[in-house]
Amino acid sequence: MSDSTSSPSLPLWPPFLLALMLAMGAIFTPWPLIGTRPDQPLAGVESAGVQQAEARLWQDPFSAVARHREKNPGNSHTMAWLAELARQKCHGGEDCRVATLGILLPGSPYVGAEEFRRRIRYAVVSALGAAGYAAEDAEHIGYVEPGEPGLPKLLPFEWHTQETRRAKRRDAAVAKRHILLLWLDEAALGQRPREGGPAPLLARMRSLLQTLPATCELHLIGPASSGTLQGLLGDKAAPDFAQRLHWHSPFATLAPDKLQTGTTSHDAAFAHHFGGFTSRIADDEQLARALAGELAARGIDGRWPTWRGQELPGRNWPVLGGEGITVALVGQRDTAYARGLSAALEDALRPYRVEVLKTGYLRGVDGKRAGGASKEDKSGKDEKTAIERPEGDAQIDYLRRLAQALLRQQSELQRAGKPGIRAIGILGDDYHDKLLALEAMRGAIPDALFFTTDLDAAMLHPADNRTTRNLLVASGYGLSLAAPVQGDAPPFRDSYQTSAYATTRAVLAEMAGGTSHHAAWRQARLFEVGRSQFVPLNTTPGACTDFPGHCANPQASAARELPLWRLGWVLATLASGALLLSLLYPNWRRALRQPRRRHRWVYGGITVAVFTAGFVACLPMPVGEPFGWLEGGSAWPTEFIRLGAGLLALCLLARAQSTLAACARRCMARYFKGVRQDEPDVASRRSTLAVWRDFLRALGHEPRLSPTRARDSRSLLRRALGKRSLNPPPFLHSARPYLLTLLMFWILGLASFMAYGFPHAPVRSFAMRALDYGVTVVSISAFLWLLVYVLRVTRHAIAMARALTGETRWPGHSMERFGMPDTYLECLYDDWMDVQLLARATEPVQRLIYYPFVILFLLFFAQSRLFDHWVAPLSLYLLVGFTLAVLLAAAWRLRRVAESVRSEALRRLARYRMQLLGEGEGGLASQVDEMVNQIRTIQVGVFANLSQQPLARAALTFLSGVSGLSLLEYFNLSGM
Known part of the structure; x- marks a missing residue:
């Protein structure tokens, strides 16, 4: 009469499921690409032609010529020599054309400047290659010494040539196009004189470039900063020289009305100053409006419903009302870019009736300086302290206290019955500063929505993605363009590099007699940082089938259509599987009536659910939410x-x-x-x-x-x-005790949420928010039903x-x-x-x-x-x-x-x-x-x-x- 057998073991699928997910994560994790080239000693005979400094096409031009100048003093030329070289490029009777393309870059040695110059040179050279130009010397870069006070000490240059035959015959005439690429130091040209007053940037550029032949077109890509752009408006230069300049601005994002009151575009502001001025990047106001609209779509909106012109009651109710929604703006306090962007965001958020809280930090919070690394720093690189000390050049401790101050303000707002800080914007032009600020703020208020500007590929790096995941980014460009514009160039490192590439392609197209729609180039793009890619949140109108002839939108993406052929094959697979099951189980109708075999139909329902999920995944933006x-x-x-x-x-x-x-x-x-x-x-x-x-x-x-x-x-x-x-009795027969208990559980949950905060759903549309609420209520009700049972x-x-x-x-x-x-x-x-x-x-x-x-x-x-x-x-x-x-x-x-x-x-x-x-x-x-x-x-x-x-x-x-x-x-x- 023994009856002491053990209970049957419980299912062990949850641990196996987790093990499978961990294994899949290990399989799909990207591994680093490690080069196997051994270190090469300096050997061989140096030889150089016109371009004397050794440099690859992806190197920083200023650093390359500075190193060569230090090793070989006196081995340089003058601007007159370079002008004569430009005249000799085209001989009489040949179909030849010479143009100058000057790129204004910051030549200062601050942290990050070298990387910026490296990226812009890569973009410009790639654009020249996509247009059919080839570097005359891909392993060297030339430079001249202007030798005049107020001008850059060194002026790097390089030649790129395009050769095209007018016919397919070998003896056909060859048309040549030469591009003199000049790398201009904006910091030196824009330096204020010792006696004070505004920087005579145009006058210095005239002294630098006036020796070039009059037949040589002058196209300038720049300026590199909004401050220089604002200075150009008040700078006066000789009309004959100013009309030779054709400006193309891919970097400056200062809003037109901040540049000149009442102006609606940069082109109109400089209409009578130069031979041409074209801005090819979205300005601060465009980015601010896009961000404000996206925040409102995600529920950060203080507006309240109205009825017949009267606002419905409830806006000032504690917790449930919309009054007191706060957006914190954390930006650099020592840059005009961050200050202008902060002001533009404050104006853009005003119609949505949200409160704006502004605070900031100084640029260079990590305390690092160019060339400032020492042996002591390298030896202590791997030593991590529990918390940073409030001393020294590093300003990270200010960020921590700033985050704690925001957390205290958040607590005060919530104690007052207000929603509190729902979104935090990190504003600045230094990626590493923004990354530190984002890490500090996210650690203090993790449930806030974080946003910033300027896309950077480093946001997807595993070391940074832990902090930047789900960051909302507004940018003038993505990391790539439409296929006809992008050509064979790989996706770039940041949005400014993409802007430089697109601007260079547009300049070369204009040189060749083409045109481009200027307005389509200035579009605010929105992205959300994912695990392995930037998820686009808005689409830009227009198409691009051929550049430059039929390209109304250089950022147009291929239309995402439903893969009907794939859905057809999925249906065929399901149908063939059902037919196979019917052959293996001919008594399927009887099996349907047997409870023990109903799980097969449950599996069939799961298959249909998976198919439905796959169908939803094929939609471009179901219910306004990316899939x-x-x-x-x-x-x-x-x-x-x-x-x-x-x-x-x-x-x-x-x-x-x-x-x-x-x-x-x-x-x-x-x-x-x-x-x-x-x-x-x-x-x-x-x-x-x-x-x-x-x-x-x-x-x-x-x-x-x-x-x-x-x-x-x-x-x-x-x-x-x-x-x-x-x-217990079936619920349909005796539902009262269960419904009462369920109601008590919901009341308990509501009271807890009212006391300690509601969970926020990271969805971006009203329809998706309603769907989320509905699914949550249904799933939790089913769970509570099972729990009460x-x-x-x-x-x-x-x-x-x-x-x-x-x-x-x-x-x-x-x-x-x-x-x-x-x-x-x-x-x-x-x-x-x-x-x-x-x-x-x-x-x-x-x-x-x-x-x-x-x-x-x-x-x-x-x-x-x-x-x-x-x-x-x-x-x-x-x-x-x-x-x-x-x-x-x-x-x-x-x-x-x-x-x-x-x-x-x-x-x-x-x-x-x-x-x-x-x-x-x-x-x-x-x-x-x-x-x-x-x-x-x-x-x-x-x-x-x-x-x-x-x-x-x-x-x-x-x-x-x-x-x-x-x-x-x-x-x-x-x-x-």
């Missing part, structure tokens, strides 16, 4: 997982009902088969059926008895152990166990089935049978506790940063902790009451054993010893060992799943 699985910038995976968790909760609910019903049938067939009536209680010993009757009454179901007070024990136990007692089942099991704690009496028919015909000794076996019944009856109840943990983990998994910028507030953690505590408390109470049943049974059996030994009944005493041993060693249901307890396994699975998810997020965000 991506693991890019980290889409809420769609979260919605799918939440919806799947809700459906799974309902499936587990149905499975729990069927499992409990099956357990009831097994228990009745095992213990109460053939029992027909309830016998009256004897003294203090209650009948087991009487315990079930009380149990039914506790559930709200009065057992129906016959007029003779006799009842069908099988029917009673089916109701007790089956569909109407141990398994499990708690009620556990509570009823506790009541049953508590009723079995006292002395009970089993029907004689049940005793006979277990080989116990001696009714006068039935008290010896009642306790043993009570424990066996309790163990078997609670076996499915214990497994039910596992179900809410599975759904809770899926809901937690849906909130992962693998999919989007989901940040769980304190209120959500409190609710999850409360839910876990309730489950743990219910399971602990059930185990505690069950242990009391076992201890009482052992105590009574010990007493019976002493009585039997006193009466000389050694055989019965040995039977009692056997029953005591079985009761002590039983490992079924609620009496299972701790390692086999579904509660322990569920808790460990949930904790290991959350830990694995955190580890996966760390690897994913770190690019490991």
Whole structure:
């Protein structure tokens, strides 16, 4: 009569799922490309022609000529020599043309200037190559020394030539186009004179370039900064020289009205100053308007609905109202670019009725200077302190205190019942400064929406992407252009490099007699930083099929159409699979009617759901939200997982009902088969059926008895152990207690959210926000339904166990089935049978506790940063902790009451054993010893060992799943 078998093991798919995800992350993680070229010693004979300084096409021109000048003093030429060289490029009778393309770059040695010059040279040279120009000397760069005060000490130059034949014959005439590329030091040209006054930049450029032939066109790409652009407007130069200049501005973003009041474009502001002026990048006001509109689409909008011109009440309600939404602007305080952008953002946000909080820092917060690295710095590079010290050149400690100050202001706003700081803008022209500021602010207020300007490929680097993920970036360009404009050039490192490339392509097209639509080049682009790419958030009108003839928009992207052919093949695959299954299972209709085979149709439903998800993924921008699985910038995976968790909760609910019903049938067939009536209680010993009757009454179901007070024990136990007692009544028949409990859970959640903050959904449209709310309510309601069901089942099991704690009496028919015909000794076996019944009856109840943990983990998994910028507030953690505590408390109470049943049974059996030994009944005493041993060693249901307890396994699975998810997020965000 041993009945101490172990409980069946629980499913182990969550750990395997996490292991699979970690393995997939390791497989798809990009590995670094490491060059294998050995170090080359300086060997060989130096030889150079016109361009004497050794330099590759991607090197910084200023650094290259400065090194050569230091090693070879006196080996240079004058501007007159360069002008004569330009005259000799074209001989009489040849189809030849010479043009000068000057690029203004900052020549100062500050940190980051060399990299900027390196990037711009790469872009300009790539644009020349895409237009058919080739460098005359790809391994050297030339330079001249103007030798006049106020002019740059060195002027780097290089020649690029294009040769085209007028016909396909070999003896056809060759048309040559020469480009003299001049690298102009804007810092030297724009330096103020010693006697004071504005910098005579144009006068210095005239002194520098007037010796060039008059037939040589002068095109200038610049200026490099908005400050220089503003100085050009007030700078006066000789009209004959100024009309020779054709300016093309790819860098300066100062708004036209800030440049000159009442001006709507840069072209109009300089219409009468030069031979031509074209701005080819979006200005600060365009970027600010795009950012303000995107913030409003993401819910950062203080406007309130109106009715017949009157604002509806509720805007100033605490927490729920829209008053007090704050946007913090953290920018550089020592650059005109950051100050102008901050002012433009403040103006753009004013119509949306949000409060603006402005603060800032000084450029160069890391304290690094060009050439300032020392051996001491290198030796201590790997030494990391717990926190930076507030001393020295590094200004990082200011950022930390600035973040703490914003956090205090956030707390004050929330205590006043306002939403607080919902978005933080990091403004500046130094990427590394912005990265440090972003890291400091994000650590203080992680649930805020962060935005900045100027796209940089370093944002996707694994070392930076952990901080920059989900950063909203407004930029004049992306990292690439339309295919006809981009040509064979790879995507660039930042948006200014792309701007320089596009501007150079446009200049060369104008030199060749083409035209370009200027307005289409000045467009504000919006991106969200993903895991491996920048997710575009807005589209630009116009198409580009051929450059420059048919290119209205140089940033046009290929239209994303539905891959109907792929959908067709998917449908064909599903149809062929269904046909194959029908051949393998010809009795599919009968299988549909059999409950045990319905899971196949569940799998079919899952397949259809996956197909639907794939269809949604093919849409360009479903409901205004970009789609991506693991890019980290889409809420769609979260919605799918939440919806799947809700459906799974309902499936587990149905499975729990069927499992409990099956357990009831097994228990009745095992213990109460053939029992027909309830016998009256004897003294203090209650009948087991009487315990079930009380149990039914506790559930709200009065057992129906016959007029003779006799009842069908099988029917009673089916109701007790089956569909109407141990398994609570169907919800459609008795939904009131469940609805009330669900309502109380929702009230608890709402109160917690009101006290500690609502979770913010990182979605970017009203429709997607409504969809998110709907899916969240449905999935959480399904989870709470399952949770309440499990708690009620556990509570009823506790009541049953508590009723079995006292002395009970089993029907004689049940005793006979277990080989116990001696009714006068039935008290010896009642306790043993009570424990066996309790163990078997609670076996499915214990497994039910596992179900809410599975759904809770899926809901937690849906909130992962693998999919989007989901940040769980304190209120959500409190609710999850409360839910876990309730489950743990219910399971602990059930185990505690069950242990009391076992201890009482052992105590009574010990007493019976002493009585039997006193009466000389050694055989019965040995039977009692056997029953005591079985009761002590039983490992079924609620009496299972701790390692086999579904509660322990569920808790460990949930904790290991959350830990694995955190580890996966760390690897994913770190690019490991």
